[in-house]
Amino acid sequence: MRDCNSPGHASAPKHIYSINHEVFFRRRGNLKRTLTIKEKLQVHLLDYQASAKEYEAPVEITQTGISEGIGIRPSHFKQYMKPLLAENLVEERSSRVKGGKRRRKVYSLTDEGILTATDLRNVFLEEEIRYFDLDGRISEGKVSDVIESLGNVSLVQLSDEMSMSEVLDPSTLRRRLLEPEVRPVDFSRTSPRPERFCGREMEKKRLLDLIRKGKTIVLQGIAGIGKTALASKICSSIKKERSVFWFEFRKWHSLWGLLTDLSRFLEAMGRRSLGKYVKAESTMDAGKLGSVLGQDFRGVRAVLFFDDFQKANPEMIEFFSVLLGITKRNRDLSVVILTRELIPFYDRKDVEVDRAVEEIHILGLDRMASRELVGEGVEEFGVFEEVYSATQGHPLFLDLIRTVPAIGPEPRLSYIDQFIEEEIYSELDTDEKKMMKVASVYENPVQTSLLFFDESLDIDTYLKLKKKTLIGTLEDGRVQVHEMIRKPFLSMLTPQERERFHLWAAENLLREEDGILQIEGVHHLLVSGDYTWAARVLDERGEQLMESGHSEELLSLLMEFDPKNLGVEESAILSEREGDILRTKGHVDDALKKLEESKNQYEKSHSSEGSGRTGRKIASIYKSIGKLDKALKIYTKSLSAIGKDSRSLEAARIYGGIGSIMARKGRFEKAVEYLLKDLAIAKEEGDRKEIARVYNQLGYVFYETGAYDRALKFQRLSLETRERILEEWKKYFEL
Structure with missing residues (x-):
């Protein structure tokens, strides 16, 4: 134009x-x-x-x-x-x-x-x-x-x-x-809710002071030492005066997943630049992202909490360098990072000269707080000093000791795994042991109902484990097992329990709407040994998961599949998904290679639908790089593969692709002919996303031919259709 x-x-x-x-x-x-x-x-x-x-x-x-x-x-x-x-x-x-x-x-x-x-x-x-x-x-x-x-x-x-x-x-x-007023927004539903919290008054005071000065704060300490509990208390106390955002790094989390969550936080305050950036880009450009974040965070008083930072993958480190640059310029924004080990996204100058970063090493509780945490049980045996010396005030160890009915005079705390096995596991009844094993299977927090594996497990079992602090609760009511406790219980699974519990977890998580939980569901299928079901799930839901911003997580999941356990069609599905992801990341040559591989595998398994679909994707790539004749040839072959009389959505998309090529070649009558075929099938199938796309294409064609009234009509239809889809999504999320 x-x-x-x-x-x-x-x-x-x-x-x-x-x-x-x-x-x-x-x-x-x-x-x-x-x-x-x-x-x-x-x-x-x-x-x-x-x-x-x-x-x-x-x-x-x-x-x-x-x-x-x-x-x-x-x-x-x-x-x-x-x-x-x-x-x-x-x-x-x-x-x-x-x-x-x-x-x-x-x-x-x-x-x-x-x-x-x-x-x-x-x-x-x-x-x-x-x-x-x-x-x-x-x-x-x-x-x-x-x-x-x-x-x-x-x-x-x-x-x-x-x-x-x-x-x-x-x-x-x-x-x-210049002075935008933003009411505090609370995005801390995923933060843990500690049942017991003792001491740490000096640390709380120092943290609040640093947050109000707009610092980037790195809380570093060993597992279970209380970093998360401390930050959660700070988060709860400050959410009335500042917007708060909580993000916990877990398996399969990617940079784009983090940016998507952060964009929703900003959109709740009317800041939409990051959301547009996430939808438009597939790779991070530090300069561009810095400009977008600077614009969105201007005038926003907020604290961003990032838990388990040591699990962040390398591509995220550059993002945190960008975020540090924002906090240096915006004193109303503070970042709190919780980590077991220091991962340098900053240098010593930021710490010692600019004072933009504050490093705080979290140690065990002092004697007074430790005594308050363990209660009177230890005092009955007169072994508090021995317990304190053995634990060095480690809150998780102390909380576990508090729940042991008779600790005895010689607490064995040299190794947490051994302690859990000898002092905790042995004291649980049969149902408690089973529920702990089920709970430990889950990688991410889940609803309490997902722990009830069979009729022997009920709410009473859960409440007993919660009282013993073996299962923790988040602000939104979901539950999780601390990693230090989870690993020993996982090691106690028998082969039969491993298969049954992971399959149970998969069935539950694949019913969830959250993309990360669905990806975890596929992981559980792989652990249980059901590779065929896992591949089918990726076939049915892969594109939807990519559209919801989980391409990187999907790519990590694909690496978990063992090719020796796959049939030809399952291999085709995985190759197709990898090709789709590579395309979204802009790796055109690698995407073509994977999609060609997938197409050949579908043909070997006599799947005309799969062959036609991958052919359509290959043609779409060639169209996008300007090789129109080659794209047209592949589109035509793909249509033959699925049947020229087919009324499937796949046929509709191929018609749309051919129509787009005809428009670019200036053959506008042919373009309209193919686009109307696409539109007719899309309407039969009720696919409004495809309908909106075709309306947009028709608007372009009529504009190029000078039919401005018709162009405007179809563009308005496209916009109205997209707005209706958006409104329905908004209502869904409100529910």
């Missing part, structure tokens, strides 16, 4: 709006003159001209930074930049960008561009404007006067505000842009 500011559109109206990537026009009312998009772009670059030539350029002069700064989609950037480059007003070069590792294209004004942009700015500053004064009366003055009174507001921001109102309200603008 051509740019409305290009020579071919000299008489087009200036104000534009966008519907689903297609641009249409409407006339602006009788507002004061505001900056056009091309003018905004020049003024924006003028603001950063002084730092444009530095060795590390600011992210604000990259395509992403400029698009965000002037309020356009990155996909529309080139159509506005191209004429400025042609007119020699802007120059393009490759440069390192602050916070990034690779070189990127950056843009700056030429000498002529500086003069032009300066003139633009000066003229705009002299514009007369109507605004509300401090007494609420309408006054008139120059833009320059309003800018001076507002302080740190850009001309682009002011221009956008002027385009929306006949009379500017400076106080409202100041509050929204």
Whole structure:
């Protein structure tokens, strides 16, 4: 589509709006003159001209930074930049960008561009404007006067505000842009809820003080020493004055899963930039992500808690370096990291010179708190000093000792596994032992009902184990077993129990809506030995799990499959899933290789549906890289594989792919023919996502043929369909 500011559109109206990537026009009312998009772009670059030539350029002069700064989609950037480059007003070069590792294209004004942009700015500053004064009366003055009174507001921001109102309200603008007010949001439902908490008064006071100073705090200590309990107490005490976010690293968690959770936290405060970033990107660009996070966290008073940081995979470390940069600039944001070992996403300068990071080593409880925790049982035997000496005030050990009916005068605490086996396990009844084994199978917190393996296990069994602090409870009511306790109980499973309990866990978790729990369900199928069922689940739910942001977790899960235990069709399913994931990550050649491998395996197993589906995906990749003839040939073969008379959704998607190619080749009548076939099947099947996609494609085709009324009609239908889908999802999540 051509740019409305290009020579071919000299008489087009200036104000534009966008519907689903297609641009249409409407006339602006009788507002004061505001900056056009091309003018905004020049003024924006003028603001950063002084730092444009530095060795590390600011992210604000990259395509992403400029698009965000002037309020356009990155996909529309080139159509506005191209004429400025042609007119020699802007120059393009490759440069390192602050916070990034690779070189990127950056843009700056030429000498002529500086003069032009300066003139633009000066003229705009002299514009007369109507605004509300401090007494609420309408006054008139120059833009320059309003800018001076507002302080740190850009001309682009002011221009956008002027385009929306006949009379500017400076106080409202100041509050929204400079002093945004955000009510505290609580995203700590997954934080543990300690049943007993003793001591730690000095640590609590110090932590609260550091949080209010906007520090990044690293709490380091051995397993079970009380890091999580301490942080959970702090989280509960501060959630009324600041927004809180809690994230615990677990098996299969990926960077994108973390960013998705964090984006939901920010969206609850009306900050949507990270959410858009997560949906649009497949790999992390540190500079771009830093800009997005900085924008979303501006004006937000929040504390982010990250538990079990030692389990974070290497790709997440760079994210935490970016996050540290945000906290250095935003004193209202604090990060608390709980870890067993120090993982350096920062350097000693951050700790010792800048004082941006505080490292706190958590030790055992003091004697007074330890005595309070174990209670009177130990005193009856007069062995408190021996117990304290043996445990060094380790809270988990002390809590376990408290539950042992008769500890005796010689507590054996050299090894936790041995202690649990000899002092804890031996004291449990048959039902308690069984429930502990079932609970220990789960990797992630679950609902209490998922512990009731058979009729012998009931709520009374659970309450007894909870009282003995062997099973912990989270804020949202879910339960979990501490890792130090879980591992010894897992080692006690017999082969028969291992198969039965893991299969039970799989059946339960595969009913859950949460993607991570479904992935864990597949893991339990693998442990139980049911590889065929595991592969079938990935066949049925793989695409949905990817769409919900779990590509990285799926890739890790695929590595758990043993090829020796797979049939030909199961191998085809796994190869297809790996190809899908590689494609989303931008690894086109590797994706093609895996999908070709999958297609051949489907053909060997005589699965025409699988062969047609993978063929369609291969064709889609070739279409995306511009190899249209090759893509068309593969689409046609894939349609033959599933049957040309097929009314399946797979056939619909192939028709849609062919229609898209016809449109790109300029064969618009053929494009409409194939797209209408796609639409008819999609309507029969009730697939509204496919319906919305086809409407969008038809809108594009009719726009290119000059049928603007029909183009607008289909674009509106696409938008309305997507909005209905979104509304239903919102209602679902509210429920």
